[in-house]
Amino acid sequence: MSRVDGVSVVSQWGLLIAKNTALLIMINYYKYFCALVVCFFMTAKSDLFAQSLQVYHSTRSVLNEQRFNYALQRLHSSSGVSPSNNAFGDDGNYGSGDVLLGLSTAENWSKWVPQLLIDSLKTTESYLIYKKNAESPLVILAKDESGLVYGSEQLVRDSLCRRSQVYVLEQPEMLLRGACIGMQKTDYLPGRDVYEYPYTEDLFPWFYDKELWLQYLDMLVENRYNTLYLWNGHPFSSLVKLKDYPYALEVDEATFKKNEEIYSFLTQEANKRGIWIIQMFYNIILPKPFAEKHGLKTQERNRTITPLIADYTQKSIAAFVQKYPNVGLLVTLGEAMEGVGQDDIDWFTKTIIPGVKQGLQAQKSHIEPPIILRAHDTDAPAVMRAALPIYKNLYTMAKFNGEALTTYETRGKWAELHQDLGRIGTVHIQNVHILANLEPFRYAAPDFIQKSVKGMHEIHLSNGIHIYPQASYWDWPFSADKTDERLLQVERDWMWYRAWARYAWRAERSDSEEGAYWSAQLSDFYGITTNQAESLLVALNQVGEISPKILRRFGITDGNRQTSSLGMLMTQLINPYRYGLFTLLYDSEAPEGEMIIEYAEKQAKGIAHHGETPIQVANEIVEHARVATTAIEGLENTAHKNKAEFKRLLHDIRIHEALAAHYSYKVKAAVQLLAYKSSKDIQDLRDAVPDFEKSVTAYKTLTDLTKDTYLYANSMQTKTRKIPMRGIDGAYKHWQQMLPVFQTELQNFKASIDSLSLAGEDTEEAVKLLADRQVDVKSALQFVPLKKGAKLYEDQELVVTHLANELTGMNAVVINSEEQKLEGTTLRFENDQPVKVLVGYFNNTDKVFAPKPVLEIDATANDFGQAEAKVRNAMRVQYMPMLDIHTYSFPAGENVLKIPKGEVLILGFVQDTELSSPYNADVENQGDDMDDLFGYYQETKL
Template identity: 25%
Template sequence: MASRIQLTNAESTGAPGKFASAEIRREAAASGMTIGEDAEAPSITLSVDKDAKAAPQSYQIRVRNSGGRRVIEVTGADTVGVMYGGLDVAEAIRTGTLDSLKDYEKSPHIAKRGIKFNIPLDLRTPSYTDCSDAAQANIPEVWEREFWIDYLDAMARHRYNVLSLWSLHPFPSMVKVPEFPEVALDDVWRTRIKLDDQFSFAGNDMVRPEMLADYEVVKRMTIDEKIEFWRWVMQQAADRGITIYVFTWNVFTFGAEGKHGITNDMGNEITKKYFRATIREMVKTYPLLGGMGITAGEGMPHDMDSKVKEAWLWDTYGEGVRDALKSEPQREFNMIHRFHWTAQSDILDAFKDYPGTFDFSFKYSVAHMYSITKPPFIQPLLENIAPGRRTWLTVRNDDIYSFRFGDPAYIREYVLNMPPQDKMAGFYMGPDGYCWGRDFLERNPTTGKRPLVMEKQWYSFMLVGRLAYDPSLPDSHFERALASRHPDVSSEQLFRALQGASQVMPLTTRFFWGDIDLKWYPEACLCHRLSKGQGFYTVKHFMEGSAMPGASVLCIRDWRARLNARQPMTETTPLEIATALDGAAAETFAAIAELRNTARDDRELQKTIHDCEALGWLGNYYAAKIRGACALALFDSTGDSFEHDSAIRHLNDALSHWKAYAAIRDAQYVPALYNRVGYVDVTALTEKVATDIDIARNWKPYSLKDDGKRSGSEKGFRQ
């Protein structure tokens, strides 16, 4: 590759072009290349074709020779398109493929590709995730400019262009409302008390009196400084082609309740006036805010007529936006309404006069994107959605919080199975059970400053963002990315290790289904202790459990019934899931065996190997547990001592695998409080794992009851 290049960036490329140019310069410097005027050096030019007929965000790269000189021309249909083309050039420099670049054109497969971030703003204005260790640690981080530079840079590099910030009631931390001057909050607070796992799933006790009684000020800021800060964040996002949305749940008044007569009572006229005014100020204060997302769910009576809910939302959010836009009617301010405890017809009736783009939002895989690549839950919505309307996909990743992972084949298929563009506005991906800020799980971070989750799990974020933009990218593209990150090891083996380890969660979750995150946390075989499973899922729970709807997987009860009736197994059986889990683990272990000796001087690679190994042992654990549950279910129906002995043997194997998993995982990660499953200590759970052996040993035949009922998923949508 050339040692010197010439770079020309046209003024028309704007701030996104400047970002791409800076990335090219950064990668060139890291590769030992210099940039400057040179008549013989390869020339790279960035420009925008204002007459281009291509879709927004599109670009083309043309490579030609001119007077013996190689010329690489990057032309975008708009400034974001040229930025993405420039980022391709930066990536080619990093991966050593600049000399082999050829002509090509790109346009986005999915136009809006987003991140869902439950943002921990302040003790007094919490998000759903705030009753967790990770969120508490991130409260001071989200008020630092360095955090957002890192965050938005990473988003742009991975081709995300939407950032949705979710909060129960963010407004006191973000705006001033003239009619309600006491609501705006100075400074940033965090409680000093130790949190527990007793917080309501409905979010209504996120701020307890004892939390307010013992707090620390983590940053001194006036409300005016906060407003300036968030304007700056939104400008930085826009400079990278990213649009910010703010999402709320309703009706919450954290930070405002008790001031000016404001309460969380929907019937309180003062509260309605406050919400309308604060939405107006939110829109006016932030000219770069792209829109808002709303919910007719938490904070409203569950059994309330959705017409009443929607009327309240229109009178507050809808009218607030209209008030703000009276002074700038040309501004586009989008509204996204989640399908959650409400009805489509009532939504559309209430918001028929909304002055802008009005879309829906739906939990696409409920809480588990790593399950199957074509979840069935959205189908009723697609069949009944109103003509001309589209929905966003809330792609919840409450499957993997700790580990580095990535399987491009799974993500590619997941993206290609998403609904067509005439019915889908875009997606935003993220968890409710963990905070996607900086990572505070690792015992010994690689650098002094805690990395972003997006930096630590760079490979998985890269896969989703890049394949959502261009699902035709081959596996070899990502193997080259791994090679450039870890040049001293076999990228083929590293690719195999990550891909094998990443199959564990989807295989397990499609067999043992808990639709929302508090019902199923596969890293610990756990649910919230106040949920249906009472904490750790035992072998009895596995026998009683149901498979994921639409996964074509038999649960143990259905498998046993067909086996006993000698009926054909037309779906995947539990034992086939177990075999696949063992196969994924074996592939992972074989790959990392090739990597260990050459990974000694690469701390990040060492941690990646440990993550893969931990997931491999977890796959072995679930495989053995499933086999033990199958054997115990057969013993239950036949009394066959062979099956009884087999169950005990498999569950002893499961215990050994869990111990190996816990030793590797907990050497790297700390126990932590999660807001949706409670306190998680994998090593301490070993005692629970061992009880499966006692359950099997003491099992009495004919104890497993089957009433034919199978658990389903949240409906999420109804007419």
């Protein structure tokens, strides 16, 4: 057999067969030829259309040339037309093949666009895309250059140039719409404290990756974000040099030059896209070399403002503003300062704002960069009242749901704070912060997010939004997924960024519109059918209710000291005050309802329940999970795009099913065993065992689902994390580490039931007296032995009325209450062995009392192990609130303890090995907290 010109010739066969064969082949070739011809003409038509599409632009009234040129670049990248010599002229004869672009006030556009539509472009960033008919030019007009960028982006994205008629009029509801990136790490650097991370390639190699920055900035502009916040403790010592303080620089010369180059690159590329860079910093944090030279700490909760510290900080800010004029500042006055007080006002108005003004003067500019004041551990309304007369471009920011996402309808004091800030007259920004309760799983629930943004407007009177990464903030740019190559958050969590941006732009959208929009987004991203996408959307919205409900009805705190995806100890459910319950979570960041302990007490007393109850939520989260997993049945192998990510998303939904089951069973067990408090019937404890066992079984499933898919649950892996277990040195960050804890907890509980059955009711143990430890106190202080009737104040006649027996005989410091309220106490001492200092804090939030160490507002609140009350309800002084004892641990040597201003008592020194586990002294006999039923896991009391 031979082949000639592509036709097979079979010599042995008849002529007819050969002719028929040739004919069939010719027909097939003819079909391919016709297809090629069609493709040619379609391509030619497309090319001809592209070549005929001309962009004509007006530069009149343009102030930001970089941004204007970027808008043109986006158009030209789509049309294939170079930008040269295409200036607009109002006498031009423009038609269907033309695109006109310019600012609405620059030209007389009414020849092509109705004047009524032109006049509607009143707000910044508003834009109009209009084409009257097939013969008319397509016109993009905007109030400013940012609007032109957004208009160009939408024209390219939606292929609007191919339509015969176009009418798009858009304007944002929220004026500031931003995302943040943390220049932070999962753990502290050696010899440094929280937030202290210089900008270096070793610590942040991604910071110097221009391609990654462009990818991220493009994501922001595509979603119409206009601000990007960079969070760091003290960035100035990595970005500017000071003539008066050259030793303050924290990076070497080569790194400093790289920092200058990349920071300039970032600000310029952001500016093109209509994005403000906002540099965040905490106060007061000092550079390590500066602090060491002057014998200071880098940060100190009760630091006194000195001329040296103020001068350094003011000059740092001035140099930064002079060098980077297009960068705003986000100011945190809390945590590394005393907190609420006059110091905050003075620091903001006499150091920070003068520094900004000094920088503006140096660059001979009158354009004030934005300064955003965080309402975090400060009296923001008071600070703003003092600052507005001297600086106008001010904004406020406060956390939406603390460091979590719990509800879209806040109430109580937290809502009132937002409302006060919203009424000041400047833009108030919502900070969707940390999202500790969502880590590490994917969260893509448009319904919850849309309702949240509506709540921001309607309840918080807010007109700006700032969102954190959806998970793994401390591990940017990577997610926690356990994959061969680490996943980028910007890619994994695309739907998170898109949803917040969509509703920040416009929150009021119908359910049908949103169902169609998100189904189309999911269908396009994963290559699944519309019906499959609709089912997936149902699952995502259902799963989006689970973690918020878990935390708001069962949790200890909205802060990142709790990782709720890891579960909770039984004592955390039944005795939350032992763990420093942050009551704002229940009073403001949850619907009206009941805590577990309230629910159980009402059950025992036969009192009617109200609002959202623990048992209700325990049932609801399981139902959310059931609906979600049912919705994704049969979807496993349906994706034609992003297949691996699709499988990971479905896996996350199944993970939530196990998480919901674990919490549901454990909460039901908690309610059941709490009945024992009033009944003293051991059967109530026995009846809790089945659900307790099921909770551990569900947790085993959760562990199996996560062991090969996630590296960790929580990205903050420091001593600050306390719940469910202390996370020092990265401990207890994975479900595999927590499973043995929960198994032991259950075993201990069963053993306790057996012991109670044998011992009867007489299980009370004798309390051991604490041994007072003698130290060499350098301050001139008077001491008094603790006992009932002891007088602890030199300026008041108040005496001790209730005292835990084990405290009897301790040597307490006699306090001058007025001096303590005005100045606080600095206690200097020397000890030859490690010791704990016992400090009594009153259980009252009135400003007359010293504030307890609280990690939600002070990241250093556990530096001495003081965050957790070691002895609760330990003592009462006449006419005063109940007192809890917190302990501060110090090594051998010379030490200093600074006590904040406000009523507080110093109750003595003990060996550091004492009071290793917290307990309730219950000096007013309010009832046993049942904690001993759960024993220990290794050395940790459960």
